[in-house]
Amino acid sequence: MNPARSVCLLLLLFPLILLGNVGVFDGGGADLQLSGTDHIQMVSEQVEITLVPADGPVTGNLKHRDLARFQCRFVLKNLSDVAVTAQVGFPITAEDGRADTEGDARFQTERMERYGFVARSGDDVYEPEYIPKDKEKQFSHLFAWEMTFPPSSTKVLEVSYLTHGYNGLGSTRKRPIDWELQYKKPYLESLEFGIAQVYPYVTRTAESWAPPLENAEFILNNAAFEQYLKERGAFDETEPDKALSEPQKTQSDLFRDGQFYRAITAGDWKPSSDGQSLVWRESPFTEPEDFAISYIFTMYPKSPQGFERLLGIIETEYEKTRSQYQKSLSDLKSEDDPKQEKRRAYLQRKLEQYYAKPFGNEDRKNIADAVLEFYGIQTDNAALAEFLAHQSWYPVKNPPVLSPDLESALMAWHRIE
Structure with a gap:
């Protein structure tokens, strides 16, 4: 099993959550669906996202998780000369997999408290109805009001709420992810998996209002949170870690001591003047585009010791897989059986393409060069070309700081012919 995949079995994984802006909806309850209006214009949208550290140790069981606080401000204008009543909705798409509470009024208060959801306009504080899913099942966990x-x-209209987002298995591959792709050097796949924290926001509901959306501004208060992540790593080191087996602890340490990076899927984000935030502005916002803010904790090491740990676990997994293919091939009977021959051809092809040789210095050099590339140092290693082309962090724009000791260790492998 891939080491990154195996460590993530320690985690309780959650479905991806999409956090939505306000839209116009028709119907009610299970018949609620996104519609539209020509009478009310969304003039502007401002969303401020503040990332907040967890209120306790962050471990594999995810009892404590970091939070994102969303504070949204929408300016809505009646374009007609008559009063207009509209049902507006704010979708929060499947965070915790418990969207099975349709029609159950007991969950109204629980959901309001869970998200700390508040919607107001001036002195008016709305009392939204919680609706698990819309009719078309585009959204779930909706709050709707008139x-x-x-x-x-x-x-x-001001809307505020809190969410834990998504925590679990992540990938450094560029989206859309081609999961069928296998590199000629299969161990490179190990470098793609990590621990992800994702805070997405969906803007497509803005298209349900009369155009144009004249101004949109998104603010991410990230500096203090990212400093906290640098000090913490993927996990806090806590008492429950002592219950892990040695291989599990080694795998967990890869992520705890590994580098992380931020990826935002859309938008022209620029640093604020004080360096504490990132800001994306559009005037007008003609093509609302969903975005996701991701923090990916990788296995790319910070120290020579971390690099040796990484090499060790990748080599072990490579040789284990190679031995499994060899054993499966040797276990096949020599009888003239079409199924057996088909299986034999498959195993031989896999061995020849991906596992022809034992793990050697060429492979260690490839791993070292991949780490150097992550730190923004160009290696011109042709064996990495396909791998790098599929990495969301490549080309590197803001490389992390590379320690002299780690650089020396990596360059020693890089220079091997």
């Missing part, structure tokens, strides 16, 4: 707009009036 708003009335006097003739030719403008209202400022």
Whole structure:
């Protein structure tokens, strides 16, 4: 098993959550569906996202998780000279897999408290209805309420909530991910898997309002949170770790001591003047595009010791897989059986293509060069070309700091012919 995959079995994985802006909806309950209006314009949208450290130790059981606080401000304008009432909705798409509570009023209060969801306009504080899923099943965990707009009036709608986002298995591959792709050097796949924290936001519901959306601003308060992640790593080192087996602890240490990076799937994000935030502005916002803020904890090491640990586990897994193919091939009977021959041809092809040789210095050099590339140092290693082309962190724009000791260890392998 891939080492990154095996360590992630220690985690309780959650489905991906998409956090949505406000939209116009028709129907109610299970018949709720996204619709639209020509009478109410969303003039502007401002979303401020503040990432907040967990309130306890972050471990593989995810009892404590980091939070994202969303504070949204929408300016909505009635374009008509008559009063208009619209049902608006705010979807929070499947965070915890418990969207099986349709029609159960007991979960209204629980959901409001879980997300700390508040919607207000001026002195009006709305009492939204919690709806597990819309009719078309595009969204789940929706909050819906009615708003009335006097003739030719403008209202400022403010929505705030908290979410844990997604925590679990992540990949450094560029999206859309081609999971069928296998590199000629199969051990490179081990470098792609990590621990992910993802905080997405969906903007497509903005298209349900009358155009144009004149201004959109998204603010990510990230500096303090990222400093916290640098000090913590993927996990806190806590008492429960003592229950792990030695191989499991080695795998866990790869992520705890590994580098992390931030990836945002859309938008032209620029640092704020004080360096504490990233800001994306669009005027007008003609093509609302969903985005996801991801923090990927990788196995790329920070120290020579971490690099040796990485080499050791990749080599062990490579040789284990190679031996399994060889044994499966030798165990085949020599009888004239079409199924056996087909199986034999498959195993021989795998061995010849991916596991023809024992793990050697050429492979160690490839791993070292991949780590150097992650740190922004070009290696011109042709064996890595396909791998690098599929990495979301490549080309590196803001490389992490490379310690002199680790650089020396990596360059020693890089220079091997």
